[in-house]
Amino acid sequence: MPSAPSAPSTPSASAAQSDIPHPSSPLDGLMYGHIHASALRAVVVHGIPDLLADGPRTADDLAARSGTETEPLRRVLRLLAARGIFHDHGDGTFGLAEDGQELRADVPGSQRAAVLLFTDEMFRRSAEGLPDTVRTGRTGFDAAYGVPFFDHLSSEPEKGRLFDAAMTSLAPDEANQRLARACPFPDGGTVVDVAGGRGGLLRAVLTEHPGLTGVLFDRPETVAGHLLDTGELTGRWRVEAGDVFTSVPDGGDVYLLKHILHDWPDEDCLRILTTIRRAMSLGARLLVIDAVLPADGSPHPAVALDVVMLMTLQGRERTAPEFEDLLARTGFRLDRVVRTPSLTSVLEATAV
Numbered sequence: 001m002p003s004a005p006s007a008p009s010t011p012s013a014s015a016a017q018s019d020i021p022h023p024s025s026p027l028d029g030l031m032y033g034h035i036h037a038s039a040l041r042a043v044v045v046h047g048i049p050d051l052l053a054d055g056p057r058t059a060d061d062l063a064a065r066s067g068t069e070t071e072p073l074r075r076v077l078r079l080l081a082a083r084g085i086f087h088d089h090g091d092g093t094f095g096l097a098e099d100g101q102e103l104r105a106d107v108p109g110s111q112r113a114a115v116l117l118f119t120d121e122m123f124r125r126s127a128e129g130l131p132d133t134v135r136t137g138r139t140g141f142d143a144a145y146g147v148p149f150f151d152h153l154s155s156e157p158e159k160g161r162l163f164d165a166a167m168t169s170l171a172p173d174e175a176n177q178r179l180a181r182a183c184p185f186p187d188g189g190t191v192v193d194v195a196g197g198r199g200g201l202l203r204a205v206l207t208e209h210p211g212l213t214g215v216l217f218d219r220p221e222t223v224a225g226h227l228l229d230t231g232e233l234t235g236r237w238r239v240e241a242g243d244v245f246t247s248v249p250d251g252g253d254v255y256l257l258k259h260i261l262h263d264w265p266d267e268d269c270l271r272i273l274t275t276i277r278r279a280m281s282l283g284a285r286l287l288v289i290d291a292v293l294p295a296d297g298s299p300h301p302a303v304a305l306d307v308v309m310l311m312t313l314q315g316r317e318r319t320a321p322e323f324e325d326l327l328a329r330t331g332f333r334l335d336r337v338v339r340t341p342s343l344t345s346v347l348e349a350t351a352v
């Protein structure tokens with residue numbers, strides 16, 4: 001049972017309710033996790049954060065503007081206020097807290113698409129299957145949908161667009177810019193972003209390094225929505241659609257592989273790295289950008305992502321020795337691992 005307040009309150013107790021401790025255990029947060037996720041989805045689906053862009057509003061007003069019912073909306077807002085997303089002013093009005101600002105659709109770095117993706121039925125149903133995944137090793141996604149994750153995205157264009165938009169929102173411009181500055185790039189030559197999504201990182205790399213040209217490579221549905229068509233980069237990029245398990249554009253000087261290896265089990269990573277190595281000349285560089293788990297088992301925030309990979313793709317987060325092993329078996333030397341201020345590190349490797 002969830003923990004109850006330690007002392008019962010009586011009608012005569014005049015102490016302010018806020019003085020009464022409301023103990024909660026770590027178990028509460030875990031058991032109710034999906035309730036909070038669903039509440040978050042509800043307010044994003046109904047555009048509540050956008051309606052609060054100019055300041056607080058009453059629940060009545062919000063309900064009228066969003067086509068929802070006042071009372072259920074008020075209660076969901078109250079729950080999320082307790083989690084720091086909204087301010088509950090106690091007089092029937094709610095405001096958007098600092099931590100809720102990125103739920104708005106119109107702000108730079110908006111996380112709206114990411115919330116809609118990770119609370120989508122694709123992830124909810126995958127998570128529901130975790131007890132079976134733990135027993136059998138089969139992903140909840142495969143059990144629920146009968147096809148691999150990326151095949152599903154290819155056959156459901158709306159889901160595919162949601163995924164691509166979420167990946168773009170998870171890597172805002174400043175994060176890509178920081179990576180583009182932190183990674184070692186030559187003054188000239190060609191950068192190939194393998195499975196580079198819509199090209200947010202490649203765009204930042206080309207902007208930061210004016211001597212480089214770039215190739216964005218991904219599935220056809222994804223490159224169709226690329227973001228490279230900005231005036232200042234004209235003539236410095238091209239887009240290629242294909243399958244990373246078959247072939248990738250050859251002759252690049254630097255290959256980028258960001259948040260790709262963690263999508264796949266070892267045998268698929270070996271196939272991907274072998275395909276890329278085949279396209280590279282001796283001495284060309286590969287930059288693998290992924291979380292790197294501590295080899296000593298100490299805590300790392302990417303263990304949550306690790307379980308997301310487990311339940312959807314049979315992918316995994318890895319330690320540096322595990323990456324080094326995959327790289328060594330496919331013709332690469334791992335030169336160094338550079339930590340970044342974000343969740344990810346850059347593993348710099350050379351084709352040998």
Ligand SMILES: C[S@@+](CC[C@H](N)C(=O)[O-])C[C@H]1O[C@@H](n2cnc3c(N)ncnc32)[C@H](O)[C@@H]1O
Nearest residue numbers: 150167195196197218219222242243244258259
């Ligand atoms: C986790 S996303 C990462 C995207 C991008 N690198 C980023 O960091 O935002 C994985 C990417 O792999 C692409 N992908 C999956 N299977 C692929 C395949 N067989 N061939 C090419 N790209 C693939 C997806 O379309 C998606 O863009």
